[in-house]
Structures are given as structure tokens and as C-alpha cells.
Amino acid sequence: METLRRLAGLPAGRVGKWAVIAVWLAVIVPLGVLAAGIGQAQDNDETSWMPSGAPSTRAVELTRREFPAARDSALVLVYARQGGLGAADRAAVLDDRNRLRALGDVTGPAPSADGAALTLTVPVPGDAMESGEATRIVARAREIMRAGLPAGLTAAATGPAASRADAADANGRVDGTLTLVTVAVVALLLLVTYRSPVLPLVPLACVAAGVVAAQAGAVLVAEAGVVVNGSGAALMIVLVFGLGTDYALLLISRYREELAEHSDRHQAMALALRHTAPSVAASAATMALAALALFAADMNSTKGLGPLAAIAVVAALLAMTTLLPALLTALGRGVFWPAVPRRAAPGARTAHIWRWTGRLVSGRPRRAWAVAGLTLAALACGTAFLRVGVLDGGDNFTRVPESAAGQEVVRAHYPGGATAPVLVYVPARAAATAAGLARTAPGLAASGPAETSASGRWTRITAVLADPPSSDPARRSVEGLRARLARAVPDALVGGQTAALLDRDAAMDRDLAVIVPLVTGVVTLVLGVLLRAAVAPLLLLGCALLSSGAALGLSALLFHALGFARTDQTVLTLGFLFLVALGVDYTIFLMARARQEVRERGHRDGVVTALVATGGVITGAGVVLAATFLVLTITPVVLNIQLGLLVALGVLVDAFVVRTVLVPALALDIGPATWWPARPAPAPRPFGQPSGIGSPPW
Template sequence: MPLLKSSAPVKGSALLKSSAPLKKLALLPAGARSKWLVLVLWLLLAGVAAPLGAQLIGAQSNDITQWLPRGAESTKALETGRDHFGIGDVLPASIVYSRPGGITADDTGKAERDRAAFARYGGTPPPLSPSGDGRALLLTVPLTMQGADGFTRLVDDVKAIRHDAHADAPAGLDVQVTGPAGAAADQSAVFGGVDGPLLLTTVAVVAILLIVTYRSPVLWLVPLLTVGISSSLANAVVYLLVKHAGLVVTGQSTSVLTVLVFGAGTDYALLLIARYREELRRHEDRHEAMRSALRRTLPAVVASATTVTLGLLCLLAARMNSTRGLGPVAAIGIVVALVSITVLLPALLVILGRGLFWPFVPRRVWTGPGEPESGPWGRVGAAVARRPRPVWLASAVALAACAIGALGLHSGLSPSEAFTGKPESVTGQTVLAAHYPAGSSAPLDIYADAARAEQVTAAVHGLPGVAAVSPAQTSGDRLRIQALLSDPPGSKAAEATVGHIRTAVHDTADPGALIGGSTAQSLDVADTTTHDERLVMPLVLAVVLLVLMVLLRSLVAPVLLLASVVLSFGAALGASVLLFRALGHPHSDESLPLMGFLFLVALGVDYTIFMMTRAREETARIGHSRGVVRALAVTGGVITSAGLVLAATFAALGVLPSVGMLQLGVLVAVGVLLDTLVVRTLLVPALALDIGPRLWWPGRPGPARIPGPRNTAAASTPEPDGVR
């Protein structure tokens, strides 16, 4: 039986037609013999990748500078502290001992014993600092983060300090471990549990959706196995690049890598399985069915993966080191997911045969070029086709109304607002602020010319928001002065004070002075994130536009689709802001708009790509209007399933006690649902129908070219209803 005897060539598959060897290579997984070769090669690859991927966690670099902006003043200050004062990557742990009735001699003895015991963490800590009201003592323990395992060691040190500080405390003495080190340990507890809950939730969602969609108790195991191998292989590739190419990986990067590989891989698998099941109804031979499915699915999947990969690589233009480093790591994950889903998964599906869909095994029931337009999504398409202009106008107005809510976005989370609950670092900061200047746990570091000590001290003294200034320390030609702020670290008021100090010192004392510390770092992160948003977001949009132009060979359609993407993101952000307020978290992390935009545009546009490539294919066969309706009808089920999987994956972030992760999960989940249920279902099809064939200008899908005498009959004879 000749390949694709009963199906029209896919005019939209230019990505595969450019090279005959590439086409043959892409179809290897569907070969009667080559499928076994593919399976053996992947099993060998998985065996090699597993031990390498397991080493990725140990290869992480959680150096403080990896989370700071390149070239920012606070980053330079950190480097100056290392080079001239031997400070290194230091985060102070602040231990607050408090008693409402006043500190007793036993309380002081307990604090002094702790001070002596905690000398093992890098030298004897500074003397105890009693509060002015006599009801608290403050012990500061500097903890270092140097080395590849520096952050892990710091977290372990905080755990040990908390255990020892609480042990044997006199009755009635309240002990809290807070400060930047305490907050870092609490954040680690949040991110340390990201991968497990996300993967378990996604596995459950995928299994349920596949069972419901295909009514098969075993089919869901195959894509999950494939994605699991993808994740292991992606970790291995990243690890090798860390070891041999100098790639820098952080804990955040590895968590996002897992989520993206699983989410994107599952989406691609759903699309391929749906098309394979569809082709099994046309072909007796499952190998031919898979070849047809691959030829018709690969253009959309490759375009989608290309969009996501290039969008992620746009992060290389960012100044934030953590944001910049995320790009190549996540892009590797997408590429690995693409390869595994288009090579390993087809081979597994063909090897396991039609019985994989048991008990509802798809049989060959028709030979026409199209699919029936009945079913719920066919009825939705028919309804949109009756009045397309009112549909897209109403959809656009509704999305624009939601987008208005984005005007109420308040960026900037203080450390006390970063958690959904009240970990010890937050409650400890509250106690500290009640007895000391709120910034005592995280003083500013001011580095300047040693000859200008008096001028620098005078410039800082008396500024609003400055509670105290320490004597100057000198090392060679550099001096170090610490300033205590009146406001909590990372708060907007404290960041404003940092700005005033920088202006005063630079203008009146030393133009080359550097002001660092955790609050200065927060200010630089906020400013740099704003810069990165203005630079990276347009780059991502340009990438999406170019990929759509190449894929659809049109100018009109890509511009309209890009406009729908921007409108959808605005609506998602606006709706999410209202949800944040309802959840009691009105302030958001500075990185939320950029990360949300990247995920929603790069991943959310998948669904529009899937539908529009099918629309172009169907238009070439049966005309524009009917082709758009049919594309919506036959892709509705799989795209909705994929959207629900991705939305549920990110929504699972809401179970973590981090406000930033909760908000990212809400934003992406809302955006994906809007893309799936409104943009792809109503807005884009209605626009396509209202504009008509001009949508494909300057190109135009050609007429169906079905070999053999059945061409005319196949194009005019209605397909049987109820097949899907």
C-alpha cells in the first residue's frame, strides 16, 4: 500500500519537505524494522543518562552572585568585600532572645553559651547586643556560602543553629532565628519540595485526562514513561555542559527544567497520540498510520518547540544572572522533550500496536481525506461560523476588560511577605523590629576610598531612615562602613533609604563608592528586572512572530495571532491580580510579569500553532471557512486536554508556602485556560472566519492533491459521523 494513499499531502509541512534525508530520518520510528533500532538506542541512551542526570544537583552553583544583576552596584560591592575584606559570600543569621518581663541573668548565660558554641561556623560571633528596653538580646552569626555546596551547607547550618538555640532555653525565653540566612533556609524548605508535588500532580492529571479522553487504562503509561526518560536525559545533557562547557546551573534552573520537560513533553505527546489515533481510522497498517501522523504533526510540534526554545534563549539578553542562566538550561529541556516525543514515543506506540487503546481500539472505518465535523467542538465551530464578527468582538472586549486589572499590579515582596505562612524567619523579624531598628539583621555595607572615611560617614549620618552608622574598617586603600536602617530589610521604605544613601555618598563624598547588602541587592534586582522586562518581552514577541510567519507562510495571520497572544497575557495578568488580592497577597514578586509572560507566550502559543497549522492543512483541502471549522472540531479535544494538563501543573505550585510560586502558578494557570478556552476556541477562529482567505496573504493554501481517481469523490463525499 503506497504511503498516504488516502490522504492529501500536507502543504504546511515545509519544515520537513526541505530535505529528503531529514524526512526519512523523522519517519524512522514508524518503520517495521527501524522502530526496534530506535527502541534499543533509546534504552542504551537512558541507561547512560540516568547516572549522569543524578549528579546535576551536586553541580549546582548557588553562589550569591548567580542571583544578582550583572554589573549592579550591590554585586560590585559584594566582590569588593571578598577581595579587600575577605568577607566572601556571607549571610548573617540573627538570633533574637526576648522575654516580655525583661532579660534575666539565666537568659544572658544561655545566649553567651550559644555565642561560644556557634564559633564553629567561622569564628567567634560579635558580642551580644542588648535592646534599649532591656527585653531582648541579639546575637549575629555570619554564615558563609562559598563553594559549589555553599548554599546547602548554609541551610544545614541554620537548621543546626535553630536546634541548638531552642535547646535548653530557660522557661519563658522566646528564641527566634531570623535574618537573611534564616530567610534563605526557609526559602530552601519551599523550593526543596517543588519537584515531587508537581510531578505527582501532573502524573495524576495526565493519567485521568488520558483515561477519560481515550478510555484506556494503559495508554497513559507510555507518554509518562517517555517524559520520564526525557527528564533524565535533559539532566544528563545539562550536567555534561556544566562540567565541560562552563554552563552555570542554579537550584531554580533545575526545578524549572523538570517542570518544562514534563509539561511541554506531555503537550506534544497528547497531540501526537491524538493524530495517530485519528490516522489509525484511515489505515490498516499501524506503521503507515504513524508515518502519516508524524508527517502531519511534526510541523506544528517543531514550530512550537522552536518558539519555546528561541523564546527561552532570549533570556540570555537579561542582566539578572539568575534569569539569564535559566534560558539555556530550560531550552535544553525543550529540545530533549521534542526529540523524545517525536522519536521514542512513536516507536513505542507502533511496537505496542492498536491494543494500547484497549478497550476502544481504533479501526479503519473511512478513507476520505477529512474528519467528521460533529461532536461538541464541531458544534462550537459551527456556532462561531454563524456569527464570527460578534464572537471575536465580544471575546476581545472581555479579554481587554480583564486586562484592566493589571493596572493594579504592585510589584515588590518584602521578606515578610514572601511566604504564605509565618516561618521562623518572619516571626523572628517581627520580634527583632519590636526591640531594635528593623534593619539590624541586614545592615548596609558601604565601600569607599579609605582617604574619604570622614566624608562618607558624614554623608550617611542623619539621613532619614538611617538608625546607626558603624566605625570605619580599612583594608589597604578601601574602607568599609555598615549602616543600620530603621525599616525592615527589603521593604520599599528601606530600598528608598538605600537610594538616598547612594545619592548622598556619590554626590558629596566618593563618586566611586559602592553600597551593598541585602536591601541594596533587592533594590538592584527590582531595577534590573524592569530593564529585562522591557528588553526580553519584545524579543520573545519577535521570535513568535517570525516562527509563525515561517510556519504559516503568511503575514496577516501571524500579526493577528501575535495580537491575540498579547491580549491574552494582559487578560491573564489582570484577572490574576484580582485573585492575588482575594487570596490575601496583593504584592507580587518583581520577576512575575517576565516569567509569566515567557511561560504564557512561549507555551500558550502552542495551542494556537496546533490549531492554525491544522486550519491551513484543511483549508487546502476543503476551503477556508469549512477548513477553519474543521480544524477547531478535530483539535478541540486534544488541545483542551493539553491545556488542562499544563494549567494543573502550574496550579500545583499553589500548595507550596511561597507567595511568588503561588502567584506564578495562578498566573500561568489562568493564562493557559484563557488561551485554551477563549483565544483558541472563540477569538482566533472567529477572526479567521471574518477575515476569510485573506488571512493567508500573501500565501494561499493550494487545492487538495489526492492521488488517484478518488480525488473528486473524496473531496465531495461527506465523511461518516460519530467516528471520533
């Protein structure tokens, strides 16, 4: 422990601060070179968004192994005119077909039964889908399709290749914007908080260093086999900015306090680190270990977020407990200009609103926690408006992409599943049996001939669903086909878009059921170890769960008002993780200060002093973290928007209700038993007298 204390004080040393800065300067360049490869390290292959081991995932893997020529994805161009196609329309489609041959072998035009639509199909090579070249192919096909289009003729590019290109475009357009907006939001809030033109630049520089370190770590784990996709990379940036700024606010607030009592800035920073580093490390450990619980997920994309979130937390912790204090100490008091902290009378630094809050909560603590608890419980009732389900196609975007609009055109004139067929894989010996079952299966509009793999071991049968691939009837048809095949051909695999949706839905339900109790258990265990108590961890966890329910209920009402039809299970899984772990963060900051004050003032005055002393900094940190997550709402992806709103609302509820009223009121009502089985030995002193420099809270 003594070694850890000395290491924690290194950035505050007269020589140590320069050593820390030198180390960061030495490593930031190689880390930056490594971080530059984050784009290439991302795995946006379709299996990275699928559940590991699911039948549809195994079908994709089998296709790559046994049917390499069938790895192509279909790009379907659909042309339609209300009332029927004319000669000029057909001539335009034939002209497009000739020009599209530069992109690959074109099949069609395939007429609809009503004579009002035609389709052209362009196979996009599997290598192009994996490398990102598919986006260029789809864009070029759309240019050709729109050039010389007769007036009144509707045309759209759809199919799996177009869907993936639209998704990649929607995510790719916001990568740089997300970072810039995050920087702008955090800079503005820091400027308002500190009212200094210089001070905000220091934590921002440290956060930037943390982002570089986190991205370098992401590249390394990607090389080790961890799935890193676009969503995970964006979430890392948000976490480093949000948590890093929170940690900076706590450290700078305590440093300012100590500067008002000590003339030596090195001593002031050493004391600030001594009192804040343990609670910051505790909150970071809680968040990181809770994030690692995502390793238990079946969804590859969710599983990969665990180590990425943990890396982001560790990077933020290291930057804000080493580089930030070293820079602040090196820059001296002038960094706070124009509000340079001077030696001041004790007690003069606390805002009136927090002294008033302390008196209000301590006056009638039972009434305070009862009102707060009932309010949160009432908000939790909003979950009745929650509709859970996989977000697919146009549902996952704020604006309907062309691929989803094209699917509706196909649906109006062709069998609904024409652009996303069902793929049945069976051992070659069972080909005839499987073909017969596919022909007679309910919900299938057509079934193609059996195709044997190059090795001769497997057979593939392509079938067309009568209903759109993401519709409930289509899902029931695939479930029925799987059940029939399972009885006759146990080794059969059913893949395709609809089968993948079914497997994702089941996997995300399973992940939600497993990860929620796992995160709860991890957080409880970590709190028990850190607080060395039994009652306080249960108190904090119970408040975090109640707060999470309130945030989810409030979010459900907001989602309903915004017109979001469904909420993806992944939003609930990740939302619960962040709400519980981040919510516990603020109560850790409060209770860490409370435990320190209780040892010197007694339980009641200690808890109230901690509430008053940390009020401004924790609520300020909550506003910054909430604003950081709200940046996710600038993306056109509904999943990101919902996650950003959910976590932002939860953080605000934690900072302004749970940390401010519920937790301190419960601690006051329960009394010293809050710390059971530990027994703080207080030396009571009058309320309002400044605390001395006590031992660390742990």
C-alpha cells in the same frame, strides 16, 4: 526537506522503529549518570539571584576578593520578653552563648535600649553558605536556642544566614514532591483521556526520558557557565511534562485517526507524523527561541532560565517525535486496549460538541469574535488590582519563616536594620570622606569604624539603618547615601540587603521592559517564517497578547483574593513569555490543520473542519498543561504559586476561548486574505466529506 521528511518517518519504519528504540536505550544510561549531577550543578550562591554588574553584586564580589575574612554571614538569635527580661532569661541566654561556641565565635549578648531583648550573633563562614552547610548550622543553633527556654521568653533565629537557610529549606522540601505530584497529575489525566490502563504508560515513559535528557543538558550548560538554580531545575521538569504530554496528545490523536483508515500501523504512524511533526516542531521552535530571549535579562537567575527552558523544549520534542512513535508502532494497536481503533466510517470520530461549536462559530463569525474579544478585554481590566514589587523575606512564602518573624522582634527593640547592615566600600584614600558622609547620612542609626582590606587598596564601613532593611524608608536612605557618595567618591560601592533589593527592583523593571517586546518580536518573526504569511502571524500574535492580558487580569483578581500583597516583576516577565509562546502553540496546531484542510476544501470549510477535528485534542492538551503548571502551587514559594496560577489560567483561556472561538471566527471573517500573501489553491468539496492525505502544512 525530503531528507527531513524521511528522518521524521524513521520511527514509523518496520526497521527504523527498532533503531530509534535502540539509540534511546544506548544513550539513556549515560544521560542518567550525567543528570544525577543536577543537584551539584545548581548554583544557589547569592549572586545567582542578583543582577549582573549592579553595585550590590560588585560589592559582594569585592568582599570575596578584598575582604575574604568578611565573607561570613550573620546568624542573629534574638530573645525578648514583654515588660522586660528577668534574671532567669539572662542566665538562659548566657547558657546558650556557651553552647553556641561549638558553632563559631559568638558575640553578645547585646541588650536593647528598652531592656526587653538580647541578641547573640554567630558568624556563619562564607564557605558554609556556598556549600549548603549553613542550613545545618542554623538548624543546630535553633535546637540550642529552644532547649531549656524559660516560659514566656520569645526567641527566634534571624539575620542573613537564617534567611538563606529558610529559603533553601522551603525550596528543597518540594523538589521530590513536585516531581511525584506532576507524574501523578499527568498520569491521572492521561488515564481519563484514553480510558486505557496501558496507553498512558507509554507517553509517561517518554516524558521521563525527556526529563533525564533535559537534566543532563542542564548539567552541561552549568559547566559552561550558565546559572542553574533550584527554581530553574523545577521549571524544567514542569515544562518537559507539560509540553511533552501536549505533543503526545496531538500525535496519538492523529495516529488514532489514521489507524481508523489504514490497516497497516506503520503507514498510519508515518502519516500521523507527517501531519503533526511540522506543527509540533513549529510550536517547539517558537517556545525555544522565545525562551532564549531571556539571555537579554540583567537578573542572573532570569538569564539562566532561557537556555534551561530551551533545553526542556528540545528534550520534550525529541522524546515525543522519536521515542514515542517508535514505541507506539512497536506495541501495535493493542496498546489502545480496551478501545482498540478499527477501520470506521469517515466522520464518525468527531464529538457532537465540536460539530456544534463549528456550526456556532461559522454561522456568525463576526459576532463570535466580537463577544470573545470583549470578554477577554473585560477580564484584562482586572490588572487594575495588580501591585508590582520585589517579593522579599516573609512576603515570598505562604508561611512566614522564622527568620522573618525574628526580624519583626528585632525591629520592635533595636534599630530596624540591625541584622542587615549597609556596607560601604571606597578606595582607601577616601576612607575619611566616606566615614564622615556615612555618620551624617539621613536614615542611618549608627556607623562603625573603617576597616582596611588585606591589600590596603579598599576600605569597608558598616552602617546600621534606622528602619527595617526591606522597608521603603530604608530604601530611600540607601538611595540618599549612594547619591551623596557618588558626588564625593565616584568609585564607592554600597552593598548589603537593602542595596541588593534596590538593584533587583531596578533590574527586574528593566528586564520586563526589554524582554516583553523582544519576545513579541521573536514570536512574530518565527510565525512569519513558519506560516509564510503576513496576516496570519499578526492575527495569532494579537490574539495571544489579548489572551495574556485577560489571564493577567484574572490572575490579579485571584492574587488579591488570596491575599498576596505584591507580584514580583519576574512573575510578569516569565508569565508573558509562557503565555505568548504557549498560547501561540495551540493556534499553530489549529492553523496548521486549517491550512492543510483549506487546500482541499476551500477556506470556510477548511477552517471549520480544522476546528472540529482538533477541538478535543487541543482542549485536552490545554487541561493537561494547565494542570501541570498548577502543580507549582504546592510549593510554599509565592513566586512559584503566582507563576503557576498565571500560566495555568492563560493556557485554559487560550484552549477554550482563543483557539476555540476567537481565532477561527477571525479567520472566517477575514476570509482567504488570512493566508496572504500565500494563495492556497482549494479544490472545494462538500462540508463533512473526509480529507485525503494532503501535503504537509508548511
